[in-house]
Amino acid sequence: MTDTKEKTTSPGSSVGADGEQSPFKNYDLSIPETKKKDNVPKKKAAAAKNTSLKTVTVTTLLDTLYPPLKPIIHDLLYPGTYLFAGAPKVGKSFMMAQLAYHTSSGIPLWEHPVNPGTALYLALEDNNRRMQQRLYKMFGARNNDKFYLATAAHRMNQGLEEQLEKFLKEHPDTKLIIYDTMQKVRGNDGDDISYKKDYEMISQIKAFGDQYDLCQTIVHHTRKQDASDRFDTISGTNGLLGAADGAFILDKKKRGSNKAIMEMISRDLPDQKFHLSFDIQKCIWQLDELEKESFKEPVNPLLEAVNQFLEKEGKSWHGRASDLVNLLDIEKMSPNMLTKNLNPEVGRLSTEYGIEYENKRSNRGSDITLVKK
Numbered sequence: 001m002t003d004t005k006e007k008t009t010s011p012g013s014s015v016g017a018d019g020e021q022s023p024f025k026n027y028d029l030s031i032p033e034t035k036k037k038d039n040v041p042k043k044k045a046a047a048a049k050n051t052s053l054k055t056v057t058v059t060t061l062l063d064t065l066y067p068p069l070k071p072i073i074h075d076l077l078y079p080g081t082y083l084f085a086g087a088p089k090v091g092k093s094f095m096m097a098q099l100a101y102h103t104s105s106g107i108p109l110w111e112h113p114v115n116p117g118t119a120l121y122l123a124l125e126d127n128n129r130r131m132q133q134r135l136y137k138m139f140g141a142r143n144n145d146k147f148y149l150a151t152a153a154h155r156m157n158q159g160l161e162e163q164l165e166k167f168l169k170e171h172p173d174t175k176l177i178i179y180d181t182m183q184k185v186r187g188n189d190g191d192d193i194s195y196k197k198d199y200e201m202i203s204q205i206k207a208f209g210d211q212y213d214l215c216q217t218i219v220h221h222t223r224k225q226d227a228s229d230r231f232d233t234i235s236g237t238n239g240l241l242g243a244a245d246g247a248f249i250l251d252k253k254k255r256g257s258n259k260a261i262m263e264m265i266s267r268d269l270p271d272q273k274f275h276l277s278f279d280i281q282k283c284i285w286q287l288d289e290l291e292k293e294s295f296k297e298p299v300n301p302l303l304e305a306v307n308q309f310l311e312k313e314g315k316s317w318h319g320r321a322s323d324l325v326n327l328l329d330i331e332k333m334s335p336n337m338l339t340k341n342l343n344p345e346v347g348r349l350s351t352e353y354g355i356e357y358e359n360k361r362s363n364r365g366s367d368i369t370l371v372k373k
Helices: 033-049 058-063 092-105 128-139 160-170 195-212 239-243 301-313 321-327 335-353
Strands: 024-026 080-086 118-123 144-150 174-180 215-221 246-252 259-266 272-279 284-292 316-320 355-362 365-372
Touching (some): 058 335, 080 092, 080 239, 092 118, 092 128, 092 144, 092 174, 092 215, 160 174, 174 195, 195 215, 195 239, 259 284, 301 335, 316 321, 335 355, 335 365
Parallel strands (some): 080 215, 080 246, 118 144
Antiparallel strands (some): 246 259, 259 272, 272 284, 316 365
């Protein structure tokens, strides 16, 4: 389709051809210049003062209950920073729109349940007219007040972080930010390709996302050269993948075909291979088959005992660790050892058994709460 000049409306609004508000919000990412100036010196001063090494012992780690990673799209998207690479025009942007739409709407993607939240899609190679047509074709005229778009943003170290902080302050339930593409947000050193520069760039984006427990997806390209490992075809150095929490590769079996394979590697999930078909009418990716690395955690007798206890007890229990030790059908262990064995398994208790586990220190020792959904 030939591009025509786009009519503009007032900033922050997006109006369709029928005069009604677009179902997908267009967010103004502009920031006051004063905020940018004020924040930079404070951050540098704080970094200069923080010279001590922050350490933790293994004992302290085991005694600490860290909240489990909560999936955004089960078995697909978790908090962390991911690369999403593929050849030009392979359909990466359509996939990004799907991820943002399902995250923001809560509608399952390929039967994967979703924990919904606000999604921000930085579609920096597109414009509002093209995005309106694409999203309407993909999802129809459904309202969605949790899906935000921006087709322009600052670059890294030139105001992007401040723009995103402003957005997150106004939308604290944000779970997903998509950068489409990486080259559009790189700083002035975008032509300086080295392992060090690539690693530092992804590390900087990752550090930002980790502060807010976000999932961040960075769209990038692949090289034409073949490789035994598909992830070696990601354009740039290994520093990109080395600093990220995981990566996706979208690859069509044949140029012009509607069949593709999306491979995924992650620090938090087993390797997966998605066999996909592109619906040309709706412009959405559909799942044909899923290959998953076959690995199952061995049975943990303690978790089994907790689950059986709650089945008999009535789905919930609250008390001291010393009391729980006496109630569980397991070999005797100290209350301290009980919590050291339960704390690291909080995620598994939740995903495999549907049990929410809390452990709070008090003058009585460890106060434990168990609730089975």
